[in-house]
Amino acid sequence: MPMMNRRDLLKLTLAGAFGSVAAAKHRRLLPAVRSGTTLPATYVIDYGRNHLSDPQFIARLAEAPPNLLHLGHDCPFTAHWGPRAIPLPVPDISQYRLLTPSETSARSLAIKTMVRELHGTGVQIIFPYINSQQMGGDIEKRLGFWEFYDHWDEYLSFGLPPRPSADPAEWLQRDPAGRILFNNPAAYPGYAPQFFYSPCPNNAYWRTWLRFVVVSIAQAGFDGVFVDDNIIHCYCRYCRESFRHYLRSRYTPRELRSGFGTSEADKIELCSPADKTAWAKAQPAFIEYLISRYGRGELEKRFQIADLTTPSNLDRVGYNFLERPAREFIASLEQKYSPEERRRQFGTADLSRLGIERPEDRLRWFETQRFWAWSIGDLLVDLRRAVTPYRQGFVFVPNWGSMQTVGGVEGRRIQGKNVAEWARGSDYMMFEEDYRHGIPGRAAAGGFTVHDIQYKFALANGVRPVVLFGGPRSRANVELAHAEAAAGGGGCFVENSSQFGDVRRLYRRFYETHPDLFTGYQSIAQVALAFFYNQTHMENPDHLRQIYSLNSALASGHVLFDFLTEETLHLVPGYRLFILPSVAYLSRAQERAIQQWMDRGGQLIVPGDHPTFYEEAKPRPGPAFGSAPADVSALRSPQFQWTGREGLPGLRGYAYGKQEGRHARVTIHLLNYDLDATHEPEPVHDLPVSVALPAAFQHATLGKLSAFAPDSSEVLELHGEVRDGRLSFELPELRVYRLVEALMTAK
Ligand SMILES: [Zn+2]
Numbered sequence: 001m002p003m004m005n006r007r008d009l010l011k012l013t014l015a016g017a018f019g020s021v022a023a024a025k026h027r028r029l030l031p032a033v034r035s036g037t038t039l040p041a042t043y044v045i046d047y048g049r050n051h052l053s054d055p056q057f058i059a060r061l062a063e064a065p066p067n068l069l070h071l072g073h074d075c076p077f078t079a080h081w082g083p084r085a086i087p088l089p090v091p092d093i094s095q096y097r098l099l100t101p102s103e104t105s106a107r108s109l110a111i112k113t114m115v116r117e118l119h120g121t122g123v124q125i126i127f128p129y130i131n132s133q134q135m136g137g138d139i140e141k142r143l144g145f146w147e148f149y150d151h152w153d154e155y156l157s158f159g160l161p162p163r164p165s166a167d168p169a170e171w172l173q174r175d176p177a178g179r180i181l182f183n184n185p186a187a188y189p190g191y192a193p194q195f196f197y198s199p200c201p202n203n204a205y206w207r208t209w210l211r212f213v214v215v216s217i218a219q220a221g222f223d224g225v226f227v228d229d230n231i232i233h234c235y236c237r238y239c240r241e242s243f244r245h246y247l248r249s250r251y252t253p254r255e256l257r258s259g260f261g262t263s264e265a266d267k268i269e270l271c272s273p274a275d276k277t278a279w280a281k282a283q284p285a286f287i288e289y290l291i292s293r294y295g296r297g298e299l300e301k302r303f304q305i306a307d308l309t310t311p312s313n314l315d316r317v318g319y320n321f322l323e324r325p326a327r328e329f330i331a332s333l334e335q336k337y338s339p340e341e342r343r344r345q346f347g348t349a350d351l352s353r354l355g356i357e358r359p360e361d362r363l364r365w366f367e368t369q370r371f372w373a374w375s376i377g378d379l380l381v382d383l384r385r386a387v388t389p390y391r392q393g394f395v396f397v398p399n400w401g402s403m404q405t406v407g408g409v410e411g412r413r414i415q416g417k418n419v420a421e422w423a424r425g426s427d428y429m430m431f432e433e434d435y436r437h438g439i440p441g442r443a444a445a446g447g448f449t450v451h452d453i454q455y456k457f458a459l460a461n462g463v464r465p466v467v468l469f470g471g472p473r474s475r476a477n478v479e480l481a482h483a484e485a486a487a488g489g490g491g492c493f494v495e496n497s498s499q500f501g502d503v504r505r506l507y508r509r510f511y512e513t514h515p516d517l518f519t520g521y522q523s524i525a526q527v528a529l530a531f532f533y534n535q536t537h538m539e540n541p542d543h544l545r546q547i548y549s550l551n552s553a554l555a556s557g558h559v560l561f562d563f564l565t566e567e568t569l570h571l572v573p574g575y576r577l578f579i580l581p582s583v584a585y586l587s588r589a590q591e592r593a594i595q596q597w598m599d600r601g602g603q604l605i606v607p608g609d610h611p612t613f614y615e616e617a618k619p620r621p622g623p624a625f626g627s628a629p630a631d632v633s634a635l636r637s638p639q640f641q642w643t644g645r646e647g648l649p650g651l652r653g654y655a656y657g658k659q660e661g662r663h664a665r666v667t668i669h670l671l672n673y674d675l676d677a678t679h680e681p682e683p684v685h686d687l688p689v690s691v692a693l694p695a696a697f698q699h700a701t702l703g704k705l706s707a708f709a710p711d712s713s714e715v716l717e718l719h720g721e722v723r724d725g726r727l728s729f730e731l732p733e734l735r736v737y738r739l740v741e742a743l744m745t746a747k
Contacts, residue, residue, distance in 0.1 A: 037521040038490030041067035042508045064501035065122035076108040079130035079213045082148030115221035127224035135197040144194045164205040171199045171206040173234035176272035183231045186316035187304035201379040202238040211386035224395030232372045232416035259616040274355030274365035280326035289329045359617035369537040373418035380425025395427040404433045413536040423463040438469025440480045442676040455488025460563040468494035472677040482507040483737035487654045487669035510710035521656035525560035526576040546581035556649040558641040582608030587615035604628045650674035655691045666742040683735045690728035698725035700744035708739045
């Protein structure tokens with residue numbers, strides 16, 4: 001199969017995602033990045049609070065200006081407090097006060113000047129911080145955002161829309177009972193002496209306000225905005241209405257009837273009985289459990305509440321904190337009661353199936369979670385629409401959170417997080433990882449810290465990842481962190497330290513001098529691993545566990561592979577081998593696509609459980625692909641590996657290709673993770689590399705073969721060959737990172 005064909009096969013789009021048959025009109029436009037790799041970039045995050053008064057700030061950045069610069073609350077109107085002299089409340093209320101309109105004008109002007117001067121240093125994209133679910137203040141005392149709301153009309157000259165009739169208390173997320181929902185603790189330390197509220201991204205008033213904030217950011221000269229948190233567990237009236245609109249966009253009436261038992265979307269509610277935190281909070285025994293676990297008075301002190309006896313006090317502890325105790329409380333009930341007693345008290349013997357015992361309820365719970373994620377995507381699209389008349393090409397960088405572990409992803413799938421749903425409104429997407437032990441290289445606990453999941457999964461979803469982490473580092477660690485972005489198909493390593501700016505300068509220069517080495521490539525891997533994120537919303541954690549373990553085994557075993565998602569399953573004909581790990585829920589269309597590919601010689605491996613349900617959570621008559629083998633050890637063969645050298649588990653390789661008429665370029669990125677903060681990398685010598693080529697170039701003539709490195713302007717010419725459908729060569733030395741480019745001509 002010629003390498004271009006994979007993306008050409010987009011024409012054969014099948015309704016892969018669950019219930020998306022009717023979604024054509026709402027299906028997101030594929031971002032340009034879906035057409036291949038993009039140019040990596042350098043990125044600095046700087047939350048300094050005195051940028052406007054620090055005369056050295058701009059000079060410091062000018063030493064090694066990044067492509068992207070991410071600032072904190074340096075905007076005319078902060079999203080969560082309105083116009084403030086400083087961004088967060090402090091006990092001395094005179095410091096943290098509402099700016100007068102004339103002070104707001106002066107501050108806007110100062111910000112404009114700063115942004116212009118920053119651009120002058122060579123920074124390309126500058127953006128400040130907003131938060132889609134944070135509002136600070138005090139409802140009772142009418143402080144913080146309420147103070148601003150009460151003075152709203154004084155700021156109309158800034159283009160503020162008319163003051164909303166509903167008080168900001170009506171803009172907040174709500175729990176199933178209609179009470180105000182706090183995602184974070186109300187008495188969040190950074191907000192003291194005021195409180196942290198969670199407005200709803202679907203609320204019309206909050207959206208109107210955010211649109212204004214983003215437009216004011218564009219008018220200050222910024223090129224984009226970072227959108228933090230994006231956490232939603234909301235059952236407010238806006239969410240309930242939007243949910244029906246969402247269902248209608250994804251299902252035909254017939255599909256609704258088949259999946260939910262009614263063809264009328266108006267009769268389908270968000271699935272709160274499956275929300276285990278909400279469920280636990282409604283159980284009187286949960287209070288006793290919390291006291292037994294934390295001791296009497298501890299939570300009251302920590303969260304500044306009088307006691308735990310009223311629901312609204314318990315609410316102020318915050319959903320995010322209560323999630324884990326709720327899970328453990330439910331596990332304790334499993335221990336405490338017999339199955340008969342559980343059935344009698346709670347309606348089900350298996351408490352992990354609370355609220356999702358019937359297929360239609362599981363489907364509704366799946367759609368509830370995916371709807372929350374869709375809401376974030378919808379908000380981003382809405383904000384983009386608002387800002388475009390003021391600034392073309394304004395970029396959105398939402399924060400997804402951590403993807404490094406299965407637990408991190410499992411926790412987020414219930415918070416409104418789904419990369420595919422957000423991608424339609426995102427240019428870049430942040431993955432915020434471990435600040436203490438996140439630096440790539442040898443891990444203290446053994447093995448290696450690698451951020452390949454983030455880069456690969458983002459590339460599969462057509463979004464550029466920006467990966468943030470920290471920890472003790474050497475110069476070589478920092479080189480490796482940049483190299484991960486270069487090798488991962490685009491995106492950025494987010495630097496939160498001023499150390500090693502010279503490495504940033506080298507990488508930026510490398511990217512800008514050689515855009516042809518990075519832009520518009522497709523992976524040439526012959527192995528694909530299914531990463532069907534929607535399985536997590538269906539409460540099938542085994543899929544994720546298998547992906548993480550396979551990802552690590554394949555990568556350290558030097559196998560080249562890609563992720564295929566529900567939306568890119570139609571690309572499976574471009575692969576020789578497809579791994580479908582514990583995909584319990586598989587649609588008929590997905591099954592058909594895989595079967596047709598197998599009929600033409602595709603090799604399927606099914607480690608773990610075989611699909612036993614259809615997409616509506618209804619059981620299949622028997623498991624799908626029953627005869628497919630489970631063993632993945634066959635992958636460790638020269639056919640799929642990029643090197644045959646054993647004993648180098650810290651090496652990683654990526655291979656991409658690009659076809660230009662009869663000419664092709666293949667790029668191979670090689671990374672050495674065998675280093676840490678105190679040890680220089682141990683260079684690998686005479687490394688044999690051999691990769692299988694796409695069909696069109698299996699008989700090509702090899703032209704130039706060159707090895708590049710960012711820290712050297714010298715290009716190393718290599719000798720290699722194309723034989724038996726493979727490109728092979730030997731790399732004399734690999735210290736941290738090398739990029740090898742092969743130019744080929746078809747015969
Ligand atoms: Zn809501």
